[in-house]
Amino acid sequence: MRYSIFSLAKNAWSGHKNWKPAWREPEPKSSYDVVIVGGGGHGLSTAYYLAKEHGITNVAVLEKSWLGSGNIGRNTTIIRSNYMLPGNEPFYEKSLQLWEGLEQDFNFNAMISQRGIMNLYHSDAQRDGFARRGNAMRIHGVDAELLDREQVREMVPFLDFDNARFPIQGALIQRRGGTVRHDAVAWGFARGADSRGVDIIQNCEVQGIKIENGKVLGVETSRGSIGCNKLALCAAGNSSEVAAMAGMKLPLESHVLQAFVSEGLKPYIPNVVTFGAGHFYVSQSNKGGLVFGGDLDGYNSYARRGNLPTVEHVIEAGVSMIPGLSRIKVLRSWGGIMDMSMDGTPIIDKTHIPNMYLNCGWCYGGFKATPASGWCYAYTIANDRPHEFNSLMRLDRFRTGYTVDEKGAGAQPNLH
Ligand SMILES: Cc1cc2nc3c(=O)[nH]c(=O)nc-3n(C[C@H](O)[C@H](O)[C@H](O)COP(=O)(O)OP(=O)(O)OC[C@H]3O[C@@H](n4cnc5c(N)ncnc54)[C@H](O)[C@@H]3O)c2cc1C
Numbered sequence: 001m002r003y004s005i006f007s008l009a010k011n012a013w014s015g016h017k018n019w020k021p022a023w024r025e026p027e028p029k030s031s032y033d034v035v036i037v038g039g040g041g042h043g044l045s046t047a048y049y050l051a052k053e054h055g056i057t058n059v060a061v062l063e064k065s066w067l068g069s070g071n072i073g074r075n076t077t078i079i080r081s082n083y084m085l086p087g088n089e090p091f092y093e094k095s096l097q098l099w100e101g102l103e104q105d106f107n108f109n110a111m112i113s114q115r116g117i118m119n120l121y122h123s124d125a126q127r128d129g130f131a132r133r134g135n136a137m138r139i140h141g142v143d144a145e146l147l148d149r150e151q152v153r154e155m156v157p158f159l160d161f162d163n164a165r166f167p168i169q170g171a172l173i174q175r176r177g178g179t180v181r182h183d184a185v186a187w188g189f190a191r192g193a194d195s196r197g198v199d200i201i202q203n204c205e206v207q208g209i210k211i212e213n214g215k216v217l218g219v220e221t222s223r224g225s226i227g228c229n230k231l232a233l234c235a236a237g238n239s240s241e242v243a244a245m246a247g248m249k250l251p252l253e254s255h256v257l258q259a260f261v262s263e264g265l266k267p268y269i270p271n272v273v274t275f276g277a278g279h280f281y282v283s284q285s286n287k288g289g290l291v292f293g294g295d296l297d298g299y300n301s302y303a304r305r306g307n308l309p310t311v312e313h314v315i316e317a318g319v320s321m322i323p324g325l326s327r328i329k330v331l332r333s334w335g336g337i338m339d340m341s342m343d344g345t346p347i348i349d350k351t352h353i354p355n356m357y358l359n360c361g362w363c364y365g366g367f368k369a370t371p372a373s374g375w376c377y378a379y380t381i382a383n384d385r386p387h388e389f390n391s392l393m394r395l396d397r398f399r400t401g402y403t404v405d406e407k408g409a410g411a412q413p414n415l416h
Contacts, residue, residue: 003107022187023194028201031227032060034381035219036234037206037242039063041072041182041367042359043234044189044200045374046381048106051196053375054382059198060228062221064205067190068183071236071366074304074336076259076293078272078281079368080117080177082144084136087392087404088345093142094389095372096176102371108188110180111286116271117177118152120159120321122166126276130172137174147171156273160323166277177272179283179291185370209245209356216246216356232357232381237302237337239360246356251342251398253413256297257364258306258314260333262325264288278317289331292318296338296364298414306335338364343397344416345404348377348390357381358395363416 001007001020011019034050036043039061050056063069079099081092103110121127127146134144148170153161161168190200201223208220209231218227235242240250265288274281282292294314297306311333318325341347341361346369348359359377362369376390386394397403409415 003109022191023200026199026201028060028062028204028221028223028226029199031218032199033058033228034230034232035059035226035228036061036232037219038070038234038236038238039067039186039190039200039202040070040234040236041185041189041370042236042362042373042377044186044193045370046232046234046359046377047193047198047200047374048189048196049375049378050382051193051198053378056382057197059193060226061193061198061200062204062206062219062226063200063202064222066202067200068186071336071338072186072370073183074259074334075182075367076281076283076291077179077182077367078117078177078283079180080174081142081368082117082119082133082137082172082174082177083406084133085404085406088406089137089140089142091372091376091389091393092369093140094375095369098371098375099180100176102188106188106192108184108191110184110188112178112180114176114178115283116173116175117274118147118156118171118173118271119274120152120168120171120276122169122277124169127169134172143174143176145173145175147173155270158268158322158324159273160321163320166320179272182367189374206242206245211246211353214353216353230355230357230381232359232377234359234377236360236362236366237339239339243358243360246351246353248351250360252361253300253340254302255299255338255340255414256301256303256306256335257293257338258297258310258333258335259291259293260314261285261331262290263329263331265290265328273321275317275321278320280314280317280321282318282322290325290328294318296340296414297335302337304335304337306333338362340413340416342411342413343403343405344407344409344413346373346393347395348373348380348393349386349395350380350384351395363413
């Protein structure tokens, strides 16, 4: 069923009793052309673009839990393409362009809101760094503007401009950045893939990978064996565990990242604002809650919950940036498992096993990448070679030394 004003009116007329489920609940078949491990944003978008762009529809997405239970439903919903390095910028810009047409493309309301993202700077050196980033973006044809203090004050007057320790001097703004309703992205891609014939199988945990003569034959799951011609790993925070089933040790660490939502407030924060003197970012949801986050919890873990010292640390950074936050109640918080790569850049690549592919290393920036990740991964799987956009997101870069170290933090995943 296509969603439109007419289908809405028709269903309203019949008391909204005739809406069909957004996707089927099929039993797994014995074999597929492509099996995707992980029904997060990236697994679902990969299935969608495999079907839509490459006509490959005999595909299963195997999800151990329910759709949206992973990071796709846990992130702080920020999208942007304000990257600097050639290995990243064209990829993230491709993603932003896909976001711009996505709701029409997959016929689902994902509440994409290009309200702008503003990165504050607090020193001359930081201004120079941001000017360099903005110039690099503009060379790639991407929008970026450097704002001075008064321009920032006009847009977000509630910030602590005269903060004694970190006075705000200005900001780099990308007006096309913004927010998207994260779980709707999973649902939209799931519905779009399902309508093209992809089987989305929830509560189906991959527990083993069957390899013979150097080739993947299929996977062992909690719902039985499933054969495949190609296997695409897409398990985000659990990537290391899943790849270990094929004997691979990935250059990743799993870390916890927390997110927070406040009580509902009147419209207050018009865009996404990030603190340049600490790690804090905030936006306001359409329901009025402030959605914010900050640093990783700082140690390796597969637990999807964080700890109080990090809660205190994040809130302190927030209050330094917006003193008024100290009077707001936090309603809820949660954690997700981040697949942190050694240079902060993801991996979308083939592996040493000829029919097995890898998509991981998203750190805490993979939500914005969801459409381009699926688009590039689908291309890589269908053509058996990376697309130009993911040509530097290679697994072997940690052996060859061609890393894409956007943050300049080196092999320190906890700092990326
Ligand atoms: C608190 C927080 C805030 C964030 N904020 C942002 C942000 O503002 N902007 C941004 O760009 N990014 C953000 N991110 C990062 C982003 O959410 C992730 O990088 C991205 O969602 C990861 O890709 P995914 O959606 O496919 O992951 P997931 O949704 O985690 O999908 C992976 C799936 O694999 C499944 N799986 C794992 N093992 C198996 C198995 N053995 N068998 C079957 N299935 C399996 C999991 O259950 C999971 O559903 C944030 C993340 C967190 C946690």
